[in-house]
Amino acid sequence: MFEKSVAGKRGCDVPLWDGPNGEALGSGYLRDEIPGFPELSEREVVRHFTRLSKLNYANDEGPYPLGSCTMKYNPKVNEKVARLEGFAEAHPLLPPEAAQGCLQVMADLESYLCEITGMDAYTLQPAAGAQGEFTGIKMVRAYHESRGNPRRVVLIPDSAHGTNPASAHLCGYRVEQIASDERGCVHLGFLKERMRDDVAVLMLTNPNTLGVFEPEIGEICRVLHQGGGLVYLDGANLNAFVGVARPGDMGVDVMHTNLHKTFSTPHGGGGPGSGPVGVKETLARFLPVPRVIRHEKGWRLSSDFQESIGKVHSFNGNFGMHARAAAYILANGAQGLREIAESAVLNANYLRKRLEGVYHLPYDSPSLHEVIFSDKHLEKHGVKTLDVAKRLMDYGFHPPTIYFPLIVKGALMIEPTESEGIEDLDAFVDAMLRIAKEAEDDPEVVRSAPHTTPVGRLDEAAAARRPVLRWSPHTEKSRS
Amino acid sequence: MRYIPSSPAERRKLLQVLCLDSVDRLFDTIPEPFRLKRPLDLPPALPEADLVHHLGELSRKNLDPHDSAQFLGAGAYRHFIPAVVDHLISRAEFYSSYTPYQPEFSQGTLQSIFEFQTMICQLTGMDAANASLYDGASALAEGILLAHRAKRRNQVVVAGYVHPEYLKVVRTLVSTLGIELKLAPAGESGACEVDRVASQLTGQSAALVVQMPNFVGRLEEIAPLAEAAHRAGAVCIVVVNEAVSLGMLKAPGSLGADVVLGEAQSFGVPLSFGGPYLGFMAVKMEYVREIPGRLVGQAKDAQGRDGYVLTLATREQHIRREKATSNICTNQGLCMLAATIFMATLGKQGMRELSMQNLSRAEYAKAALKKIPGCRLPYPGPGFNEFVLELPKGATAVHRHLLGKGIVAGLPLEPYFPERKHDLLITVTETNSRGQIDRFVKELREAL
């Protein structure tokens, strides 16, 4: 784009203004031109970004089975409703009487999420799952402080996502890992032994990152509660049991929900997301402010909560995502949401059944919405998980999540979601089986994949040793 | 359900492959007492047409954007968005893809991030920028954590008028980490007094934070403030929450800033009741390994072809876990793309002209409003597209009265500064026509 820039071109004219020009600021404030900034016509901008778009693989194009990311279909009507002018042009600091529509959408979504997860109250402020974790653990800390002692330790299973320990650390806690047992689940004996009055909370992902439901969840919550601790649920995997069971009924005290996973808001090349946090009544007084409150004339935002942890977002969270998620829940209804979990779990188990044996299954506990294989059976051919992932691209599929969870060596974490039909599942299985065969017959073709993408494997080591993080004019210095 | 592609018959077929007689068996591992015995209590499923109708009705409960004149900013700005922005970000290849974990399949996203990083550096005068953060407030919180790590010091001096909502978020984030915020209030002019700020800086100061233009709309003298920060060995952080100002104002990097961060919503992202927006952060090279969030760098493949990859990933939580620079895992992908397309479309000239025009319209409004009897500008010094107007009486009631006439008369400052009962923070952008401004002046004159 920068190379194509030619002095004097422009892609947009600023609006006409028939008033006087502002008095010039002193030269102490004014800049010269912005060095290197592009100068392109609208036509060229469109061609450039259209070309870039074609270098991406997308969910709308085919399966995107990234484990733990829930790359489900993004309904188009969601985009339409989020762009309704009344919503899209609503300023976050409008007085409440001018923003009743937005406030109602937020209040409705909060109540839907309460019902879906069995929690008592929600905040929609966190802009992503990780910010939700921070918000949740911060409330845990406020709860313990209100009882005289913040406690020191957050327990996290070794299969957890890396954001869990990072979020706990940001809240001033020391992180201790809980080893998994042979099923890949929380080791109950170890947990009981470790549970003392310095433990603030257990951060649990359920179903865990192996796609396995923690069968002792009830007992786990009892152990924590008996010791005066709380249970945080990383709700990243809610898609596995939405409409089937509710974390609130299991004893969970606080959880986050990823609207960009279970509730279909688009992943957008890495965001924006939205990570609402739900709590039980015992923690509700610590929720971030402002909160959406009902009053006689409708809805308003209130910051009148003395014990609140404060604010985590500049304004009200990612409202555009709230509108999309509310639309998704309304489109599905109770029955539709349950069918989502059923189909997601069915699809994952079908993949498991078809690939088991050819690919190594490190844990044979029953799977819910995702299944984790490893590259153990391919080792003898010198083929690794990374090679399988790269080769899948040649067959037209986005690879699964790889090398996570960390407790599985060479993990391939596959989450098909409910959005794949039987034909796409079969095509994915065929590709995986063919790659396993290739690993035997012609391992080099797998090891050197991908062969059909715009670029091959890039030298990440060289890129990190001498990072080039911005364009600079080496050749076409200036034509102006 | 219309979003699920498999038919009931196909699902039965899959169940047969799994040797299961009912879908309920899939959930056998969920303990029986926890399985929901009733359907969720949610509104009935809506067909698409009814859904659009329902949400359309809700959207119309908000103030009609076409039938009102709005002079509200304070960290979220109404700017014109060229049609190409929404058109291009709606391409499925962008909006329905995820984080570019597999570079061979996501060169489009990676290159657009690289272009965003480049343009943010060009605008701010810095060496490296990340792929965006959640919003301006979290960018500031992350900037303070960066300074805290880099300097191993625990104090932060906040100079003058920094956005009060940002400071609230910062307090939530840093309160358990032992970081102390020291406020150095602005002078009578609304801008910082360098001596007063310098006297707050000590050997314990990790950072000096200053906003440009500041929350009350005044421009700050960055260079002497940066010098004072450097004398104390602190990082100079400049916060920009009206990114359009960078089109005409000197790049903070050229004035001594070490970190420039803030909110880039002004670049092609709709107001959307507060989000999604995009925070940005740009740093001098010496801090690049401390920057949170994602970074894209150039790389080559085995055949020598140029490409882009996520780089310096060892800063991040998926590798360093609790020792990571931040718990952030995503960026604001699609908002960042919108900003990239916006900047490319406006281009070098457009950015400058847009910036100038915001100034012109604000100056026009300022000149007319201050002539209203009893009104005054408490901070008449240099500003950009925002300013404080002091009324002869309580601002909240006047604000409510004008709302009834379809005018959003800025932001009453009383909720933020209880003693400022008469003050409105007024914002004027290129979306406010001369007719709108004239009507605002007329209605305000009549209301007083």
Add this chain to the structure above:
Amino acid sequence: MTESKAAFPGNLRYTKEHEWVKVEGAVGTVGITDYAQSELGDVVFVDLPEKGRALVAGEELGTIESVKAVSEIYAPLSGEVLEINESLRNHPEKVNGDPYGEGWLLRVRITQPSEAEKLLSPEGYRSHVEEGGH
């Protein structure tokens, strides 16, 4: 137990955390082992302490980063940092290419010479690695 293909030079002492040290009079040269560099993969950045810093045996003195991992470096011996390998700033790949030579990390003035006796011999370190290395 698997036989390691890594090199274990005989004139060095080793730690269980995979550092080596070469003692010459009062000066010790420190690096990471061949086994460690091969486990880490392509090294992209080495973060080392400032000259003059006093180190206590066993404390974390810096980090070494590869594309996808980061690992702490621990002081094998107590002492004062005399010199760090400045060339690693631009050529961290030397740690992979020549871990016992050009890829050295730092030199220290040893303050507790007796600590060297507690370090592993080449044979001791080899069996540590072959038993899993953790």
